[in-house]
Every structure is written in C-alpha cells, then in structure tokens.
Amino acid sequence: MELGSKPILGEEINKETESLYKKEKKLGEGTYAVVYLGRHVKTERKVAIKKIKLGNARSGLDMSAIREVKALRELRHPNVIELIDVFSHKANLNLVLEFLDMDLEAVIKDKSLVFMPADIKSWLMMALRGLDHCHKCWLLHRDLKPNNFLIASDGQLKLADFGLAREFGDVRRAMTSQTVTRWYRAPELLLGATNYTGAVDIWAMGCVFAELLLRAPYLPGDSDLGQLTTIFKARGTPTEDDWPGLNKLPMGFKFENHPRPQFSELFHGASDDALVLMNRMLLFNPADRVTAAEALQSDYFANHPRPTDPAKLPRPKQNIAGAIIGEEEEPAVKKRRHQDAFEDVFADDNSGGVENALDPAAKRMDLRIPSPA
Amino acid sequence: MAVTEAAPKKPQLFEQTSQYRHWRFTPEALEELRTANNKRGVERVLQGLREEAQVDDETALETRISEATTNLLTPQEELQLVGYYLQMIVQTIRVYSRIHLLKPEALNNVKATAINFMKRFYLHNVVFDYPPKSIMLTCFYLATKVENSFMKIDDFIRPLQDAESKRGSKIQTKGDDILDLEFVVIQSLQFELAVHYPYRPAYGFFLDMQAYIDDVQLLKAVHDRTHHFIDISLFTDLVFLYQPPQIALGAFKLAAREKDLDIDPYLARRFDARELEVLYPILDDVQDVISGFKNISQKEAQLIDRKLILCRNPEKNPNSKLYKKKVADQADTPYVSDSDSD
Amino acid sequence: MKLLVSPCYHRMCEECVGNRFNAGPAPCPECHRILRKNDFYQPIFEDLTVENEVRIRQRMSMIYNKREDDFKSPKEYNAYLEMVEDHIIRLLYDVDTNEIDHLIERYKRENQASISKNRTKQQREEKLQRIISDQESIKRQQQREEYLKQLEEEKREKEQAKNSLINELATSDKDAKEIVKNKMVQLKKSSLSNRSASRKVQLDIESLLGTIDDGFGDDDMEEDEVDTGPFDPAESPYEAMKIELRDKYDDPNPAFRQGTLAAAGVTREMHQRYTIEGAMAGLFVPPATEEQDARQ
Numbered sequence A: 001m002e003l004g005s006k007p008i009l010g011e012e013i014n015k016e017t018e019s020l021y022k023k024e025k026k027l028g029e030g031t032y033a034v035v036y037l038g039r040h041v042k043t044e045r046k047v048a049i050k051k052i053k054l055g056n057a058r059s060g061l062d063m064s065a066i067r068e069v070k071a072l073r074e075l076r077h078p079n080v081i082e083l084i085d086v087f088s089h090k091a092n093l094n095l096v097l098e099f100l101d102m103d104l105e106a107v108i109k110d111k112s113l114v115f116m117p118a119d120i121k122s123w124l125m126m127a128l129r130g131l132d133h134c135h136k137c138w139l140l141h142r143d144l145k146p147n148n149f150l151i152a153s154d155g156q157l158k159l160a161d162f163g164l165a166r167e168f169g170d171v172r173r174a175m176t177s178q179t180v181t182r183w184y185r186a187p188e189l190l191l192g193a194t195n196y197t198g199a200v201d202i203w204a205m206g207c208v209f210a211e212l213l214l215r216a217p218y219l220p221g222d223s224d225l226g227q228l229t230t231i232f233k234a235r236g237t238p239t240e241d242d243w244p245g246l247n248k249l250p251m252g253f254k255f256e257n258h259p260r261p262q263f264s265e266l267f268h269g270a271s272d273d274a275l276v277l278m279n280r281m282l283l284f285n286p287a288d289r290v291t292a293a294e295a296l297q298s299d300y301f302a303n304h305p306r307p308t309d310p311a312k313l314p315r316p317k318q319n320i321a322g323a324i325i326g327e328e329e330e331p332a333v334k335k336r337r338h339q340d341a342f343e344d345v346f347a348d349d350n351s352g353g354v355e356n357a358l359d360p361a362a363k364r365m366d367l368r369i370p371s372p373a
Numbered sequence B: 001m002a003v004t005e006a007a008p009k010k011p012q013l014f015e016q017t018s019q020y021r022h023w024r025f026t027p028e029a030l031e032e033l034r035t036a037n038n039k040r041g042v043e044r045v046l047q048g049l050r051e052e053a054q055v056d057d058e059t060a061l062e063t064r065i066s067e068a069t070t071n072l073l074t075p076q077e078e079l080q081l082v083g084y085y086l087q088m089i090v091q092t093i094r095v096y097s098r099i100h101l102l103k104p105e106a107l108n109n110v111k112a113t114a115i116n117f118m119k120r121f122y123l124h125n126v127v128f129d130y131p132p133k134s135i136m137l138t139c140f141y142l143a144t145k146v147e148n149s150f151m152k153i154d155d156f157i158r159p160l161q162d163a164e165s166k167r168g169s170k171i172q173t174k175g176d177d178i179l180d181l182e183f184v185v186i187q188s189l190q191f192e193l194a195v196h197y198p199y200r201p202a203y204g205f206f207l208d209m210q211a212y213i214d215d216v217q218l219l220k221a222v223h224d225r226t227h228h229f230i231d232i233s234l235f236t237d238l239v240f241l242y243q244p245p246q247i248a249l250g251a252f253k254l255a256a257r258e259k260d261l262d263i264d265p266y267l268a269r270r271f272d273a274r275e276l277e278v279l280y281p282i283l284d285d286v287q288d289v290i291s292g293f294k295n296i297s298q299k300e301a302q303l304i305d306r307k308l309i310l311c312r313n314p315e316k317n318p319n320s321k322l323y324k325k326k327v328a329d330q331a332d333t334p335y336v337s338d339s340d341s342d
Numbered sequence C: 001m002k003l004l005v006s007p008c009y010h011r012m013c014e015e016c017v018g019n020r021f022n023a024g025p026a027p028c029p030e031c032h033r034i035l036r037k038n039d040f041y042q043p044i045f046e047d048l049t050v051e052n053e054v055r056i057r058q059r060m061s062m063i064y065n066k067r068e069d070d071f072k073s074p075k076e077y078n079a080y081l082e083m084v085e086d087h088i089i090r091l092l093y094d095v096d097t098n099e100i101d102h103l104i105e106r107y108k109r110e111n112q113a114s115i116s117k118n119r120t121k122q123q124r125e126e127k128l129q130r131i132i133s134d135q136e137s138i139k140r141q142q143q144r145e146e147y148l149k150q151l152e153e154e155k156r157e158k159e160q161a162k163n164s165l166i167n168e169l170a171t172s173d174k175d176a177k178e179i180v181k182n183k184m185v186q187l188k189k190s191s192l193s194n195r196s197a198s199r200k201v202q203l204d205i206e207s208l209l210g211t212i213d214d215g216f217g218d219d220d221m222e223e224d225e226v227d228t229g230p231f232d233p234a235e236s237p238y239e240a241m242k243i244e245l246r247d248k249y250d251d252p253n254p255a256f257r258q259g260t261l262a263a264a265g266v267t268r269e270m271h272q273r274y275t276i277e278g279a280m281a282g283l284f285v286p287p288a289t290e291e292q293d294a295r296q
Helices: A010-018 A063-072 A104-109 A117-136 A199-214 A224-235 A272-281 A292-296 A332-337 A354-358 A360-367 B018-022 B027-055 B058-071 B075-098 B104-121 B132-146 B153-167 B175-179 B182-188 B199-209 B216-233 B244-258 B264-270 B273-291 B298-310 B321-332 C014-021 C048-063 C074-092 C097-110 C112-171 C176-188 C192-212 C218-228 C268-280 C290-295
Strands: A021-029 A033-040 A046-052 A083-089 A092-098 A149-151 A157-159 C003-005 C011-013
Touching: A010 A083, A010 B182, A021 A046, A063 A083, A063 A092, A063 B132, A083 B182, A104 A149, A104 A199, A117 A157, A117 A199, A117 A272, A117 A292, A199 A272, A199 A292, A272 A292, B027 B058, B027 B075, B027 B321, B058 B298, B075 B104, B075 B132, B075 B153, B075 B298, B104 B132, B104 B182, B104 B199, B132 B153, B132 B175, B132 B182, B153 B175, B199 B216, B199 B244, B199 C268, B216 B244, B216 B273, B244 B273, B244 C268, B264 B273, B273 C112, C003 C014, C011 C014, C048 C074, C048 C097, C074 C097, C097 C112, C112 C176
Parallel strands: none
Antiparallel strands: A021 A033, A033 A046, A046 A092, A083 A092, A149 A157, C003 C011
16 A cells, blocks of 8 residues: 555544635525535546534534435445535535435425326335435335425436434344334334334335325325324224234224225326335234335236336426425424424433434434425 | 355355455555554654644654653554454443443444444544544444434443543543544545444354254353354454354354263364365464453553554644644635535 | 385395385495385386486475465575475485575475475365366256256247147138248247347248248238347346355344344345445455555
C-alpha cells in the first residue's frame, strides 16, 4: 500500500469527503432534517444532501440517524436508495444520497394518472426486489409505506428511509413491537410480538399492493386497537387454526368475530394471480406469509402481462422537492392527532423505552404518517 | 459447496459489507499504516508544542520539547496502550451487565462492536491526539446504540459516577465528555457501523457439524468453549485479516483440541479440498495468534500512560492553553460559509 | 539369491547377512563399521551410487524442509538451497562427512520447531492432494452418470412428446395447428432445469410439423414476442447463498422455550439458516492481497 501523502486521520478523511460536494439549494425542511440539492464537484452528479439536525439531542446521535447510516452503508442494490457518502460538519451529520424527487405516494394520489395492471406489477416487482435484498442481508426495514418508496427519473423504484431498520435473525434479542406506521403494521406487531421476521415487511408490502389496486389506503385504522379491528373487518378475525399460537402473543386475547369477506368484490379489477399473491402477503400467520423471494417466484410475475419497463411507467408532472426527507410538512393538527403512534421506536431491547418518547427526535415520527385519504 | 460456474460471477452478499470492503488488510499494510500514522502524529505533537509556546511561556519550549521527545511512544507502545483499554472496555461492560443496564443476550454484540470500533479508531488516529481512556467510553456508548441497546446518556454515566465517588476520585465523568467525542469517533469509523464477529458463525458451525460428529454433547461443550477463544480473538488483529467464520473455525479448533475432538474429518467430508487448501493456512494462523495472545498488565499500561502525559498533542488536549485559546477564537468568529447551520 | 545393501553401501547376499549377523552386531567385512542385521535393506536401484544419493536426499529433505516463504527474499532462499546441495554433495562423495553430520545435527537442534511445523504442513498437503484426486475422480464419475441420465431422459421425453402429439392428432377433432401450438406452450412452461432438453423436443416437434402443417404460425406468436425474452422477476446483482438445511438439528437455544416466537413467525429453521449462513459467508476468502490494500 502506498500511503504517500494520503490522509490517514479520520478528521482529514472527513474533510476530504466534505470537499467533494457543494450544496446548491434547500429543497425542504422537517423537524429532523434539512434536505439540499447538491452536486459532486468533479463529476457534477446531482445528489441530495440530507443534513440531520442534532442541535437538541440530549443523548448525542439519535437512533434513527444511527440506524439509517448503519443500514445504508451496507446495502447496494438498484432498488435501494444509494447512500453515496457521509460526512460530518461540526455537530451535524450529512448524508449524501442519490437524488430522487418522486415517491410512490404522490403517484398513487395523482388521480390524473391511469395505472395499467403491468404498471402495478412493475412497481411491486421493484419494491420486492429491494426488500428481498434487505431480507437476504438479514435486515428489516420496518417502515414500508408508499412515501418511503422513492422513484428515480428513469422510473426505478427504491426503498428509502431506513431510520427504523434493524437486523433480525438472532432469536434471543428482543425487538420493539412499536414500529412501522400504523396502517401498514402487521398483526403480530399489534399483538405485541417481541421478536419477528421479514414477514412484518411483507405485510406492509401487501398493504401497499392493495393500495396500488385501490388507489386508497387499504387498512386505515385510527388507533392501535382500532387498527386490529380494521384489519379483522377487512380480512376476517383469525382463529387458532389460521394462526397457531395466536393467543400466546402478549396481547392475543379474544376479539369480536368478523367473517372473512369476499376480496374479489373490493378488488374487482384485479386479476386472480394478483389477488392470490396479495392474499399470501396478508396471511395472519407470519410463518405462512409469503417471503419476498417466494413472491417474486409467484405466478403473478411469471404470467402475462410482463411488468412495464420502468422508464415507461406513469409519473406525475410535478416533482416533489422533499421526497427524500421522508416526511411531509403537514399542518400541526394532523401531527397531534397521530402523536400516540410511536412511543418506543428507539429502545428495542432496552427497558427505558417509554421515556424515549420524550426525546425530541422521537416526535419526527408522527409527521410521517400519511393523512387519511 | 463446490463452485463450478463459467459465467462471469456475481459478487456474493458478504462482499458488499463495509467490513469486507474497507476494513481488510494485509499484515504489512496494517504495519505500514500504523507506522506512518505514528510518525505523522509525532510531527503534530512537536508542531503543537511550538504553537503552544507562542500562547504560553516561550522559555519553557525547549524543556517541553525535550521532555516530549524522550517520551514519545512507538507504534508498538501505542498498540499496547490501546490493547490495555480494550481489556478495560470488557471489564466496564461486564459491570453494566451485572447491574442489568445491558441484557445478557446483548453482551457479546456490544462488547465485540465496542472493541472493534476502538481498534478501527486507532487506525485513523493516534493516542497523542486522543488518549484511549476517553475514547473507550465513547466507543462503548456508540456500540450500545449500534447494537440496539440504547440507553440515555444520563443512565449510561451513572454507574461510572457511582464507581468514581466510591473510589473517592476527584474527577467525575460527565455526559458531555462522552458525547463530545462521538463525532470524532464516528467519522474515524468512516460512518461504517455494522460489524460482523465470529459468535454467530460459531453457532452455525455447531449446527452444521452435527451431521458429521455424533457426540452432540461433546460438540456443545466445544462450542461453549469456543466463545472463550473468540473473546480473545477480539483483542487481536485477526479481525482486520480474516473473515468472521474463519476466526470462528480457528477458535473452534482450539476448543476442540482442548476437549480431544478432531474436527478435521468434518472439514474433509464437508468441503472441497481446493477450498480447504485456502482455509487450512488461515486456520493455522488464527490458532497461533489466539494462543499466542498475552494480556497487557496494568503496570505496563501505567508506564506508557505516564509517558503519554508528556507527549500529548496540546492542540487536541482540552486542558492545554492552546486548546482553550483555539476554542475561544472559534467562538469569536462564527463559521461563515455554512450560514444555515443550526 | 537376494542381494542386500548395508548403510555403508556394501553388498551382501541375504544368506550371508543371516550367517554373520544373527548372533548380534558385527563389523562389516569391507569397511569394519559395526552393523546389525536390521540395518541391511533391499536396494531400489541397481547402481549403488544412485541408491546412495536417493537415500541421502531423502534424509536431508526431512530435515532441511524450509520453504521459500520462510525466507525474507528469494536470494536468501537460494543461498539456503545451495548450502543444502553442498552438504549433499559432500556426503555423497564422502568429503568432511563428520563435519557435515555435525552441522546437520546442530541445524536439527536449532530449527526443531520449524522442521516439525513444515513437516506437518507437508503431510497435510499430501493428504489434501490425495483428497483432491479422490474427489475429482468421484466428480468425473458423477458427471458421466449425470450425462448418461440426461441423454436417457431426453430420449424418453422426445418419444413421449412425439407419441402424445401423434395420438392427439389422430384422435382429436381439433385443428392440427391448434394442437401443435398448445403442445409448444406446454413445453415452454416446463421447468428451467429441463430447458435444454425441452428445447430439443421443441425443435423435433417443429420438424415433425413440417410434414403435417407448414402454415404454422409465426404471425400468431408475434404479439407475445416482447414477452418471450429472458426475464427473471427474482433477478439480483448478487449470488444468493445456497444453504440446504437438514431436517433436524440439536438446537438447544433457550429462546424457543417461550411459545411467543412461533406465533410471530420466528422459526428454528430461520434461526438455523441465519447462523449457518453466517458460518459459510466468506469462509473460503483468501487473505487480502497488496492490490486490495491499495484500493482502500
């Protein structure tokens, strides 16, 4: 190795990285981060620089920053947002991310766009490829929802916002069940499971699939308990037969019995193979739920029509500047309404969880819950 | 496990990890890096002393410089000092575990990550700038976050303060002492926080060997003993040289030898001979390094620590006049180019 | 008559050796060195000087077993090799043998550790070499069997397809073109592993078709053209780990004693995959090379 005059010190390397990028303009600001449009000074590559504010974090770098940096530093996949570089400036952490100015939520909400079945297949396929990669690396995303799927100018869909991501596989470690935005939260989480698998992401993915078909959120519950009721009304109340061990979960008590409705009525436009896959993604028993790898091998993707070429997918005319922040600037009223959604997003297996809700950084989470349609 | 495919090979998943891409060295490169780092560190110490003389007493410069030069630490001494504090990390972490601030199942992860952070830190820093005594706690605290065992800083320092008051120590660790160094540490880690260590592969081997070794009770005992050797391996440079499963298997062999179990037949039957050709010399080295490891005694460390007092870089020493002046200067002229910083 | 040789390289027939040495050690009739019966051996080479050299080299290679990577430079290694060669020549031509023996003994004492280390290394390499050649011959055998099986399979499939096609054409009142097309679609769907075989069958059907219906449909297939290129929904830029789990492991992990894990989808199988993947990921990666260091 030729060291020559190459920088060795962490400080020097950090400075060198910082000097590679220039900020051009502010794209948006949330409580947790400011996003700038930036450029690589040599290659002129357009990047987004997400500056994480740590001004008032009493315990230093907060957990979502740690989680995001830890996860994204390890992932390189066409369907996962690329973290190009990281540098610090004084007490700020700057993530240099690939520039993406559209998200799937904006696509779904733009009612002037018509979705063909092949378009939905294409988005879902890209999302599942990205997720399969995470799961093969034993990483859970834990916050899948339409506005965390960003879309590049070439139409590629990318998983983003890894602020809740963590590894899984070690069965001895306790994990928090207070994770994933409520409408996309899997039943085992709602019932208080303290160790779980990629099936929680698959449930969320199933909800997104349904949302693409319906053009509206599929399971919009209004509180944690209400969420279970919403799920049971839509999918029928599970029994011990559907879901062995159900009553052993911390909150697995008896629920009002809802019959299983006919899905094809609600999803009347969808093909059979699409519904079969969606139902396998939304099975109650997490052990039965399809995995991302299995989903990609399902008939839905093998059958006609082929998924649309990403470059030809429908796309709103207006780009959204703050897509990459992973949060929207919403009226304060909505913020308060969802305040109860996240209490213990930081702790995982430590006991001081509830206190963490007092951490100012924790409050960013309520921002990220989509407003009811 | 035979791999016989003609087409251009796709990378395997582990090849994308930051540990594989950025924290893997030849022994020569490690040595070269440490030597160059130490050399440049020494230059900075002398430069810092000269600068300090300008804000302090100029007449003392000669003495300070000659004091420093006679006490400069060699790369080897730097390593020993860091090594001693790695042992201290483990002792500290055990205390946290005993008082239930860390769950037992999180112990190995936090320990291995904290040790690894500190080892990586000193590839990109020298003890003259940042003495290991203070870096140690920041590495430990950062490791609790990275390993999903977050606790608030006040909870984190309480056991340290309790111990200090019990000892009647005048110095009391403050949360800011730890947090002030968080960015220094994380930037030296190049913001790469995911660490892989040999505990998980060791259990994997324990399961995989069962089809080849009948005495599962014995195998279990060997696996349990393997943890002892993995614990030792964390202190060594093996983590920079080899893959976690290779270290795990080397540790397994050491444990197996102690308990009179021969795992070579497993290897010969389970894997391709060409693969074993690569693996065997690695396993030899892993075993040699682990069995040759020696703890650094407190006495040795104290000697080096005493020398370090005289050769610290004043520019980075919060107690030096130079440092205080620089901080004061910075407060007077706010950083202009980043007007939006908050 | 069997001729034996003494360590001092003097020949004697088996019978004479018996007569002279059965009673115990006795001097060699030629050079008077004290010998035992067991010291005599059967030579491999007719020429005793060759025999002598081979033996000396064998003995030396057991002691002087250093390798190139034991030396800092090729130059030092060469000097070492020359020194050994010099010893051998001296022993061979009986020059200063006492001195050389002395040197060898001293070398042996001083390098005990490295000698035995390299000896184990060598033994292991020999063992590995044996395993390699064993494995390779097994592999070749398997490949051969595989190939024969495949041929057999292909033949069978071809026959079957032909028969069923002819059968259908004979009994069905459907359009011949339609039947052939259906058959082709059916074949296309056959699994990936059989792809080469089915393509062969497909070609056969097409040639068969020529005799029945030459109007078969290029334009019929056109619409699907876009969809028929290679396409794998599960495509990934990475090589996936292929770990085949066994049915049962003795997995004493206490976490599974609580019933909550299973209901949350956390299975022993997942945990086993997690740990065994950890054991196999990068197991055979050689140590970093200098180039890789430079890329840092």
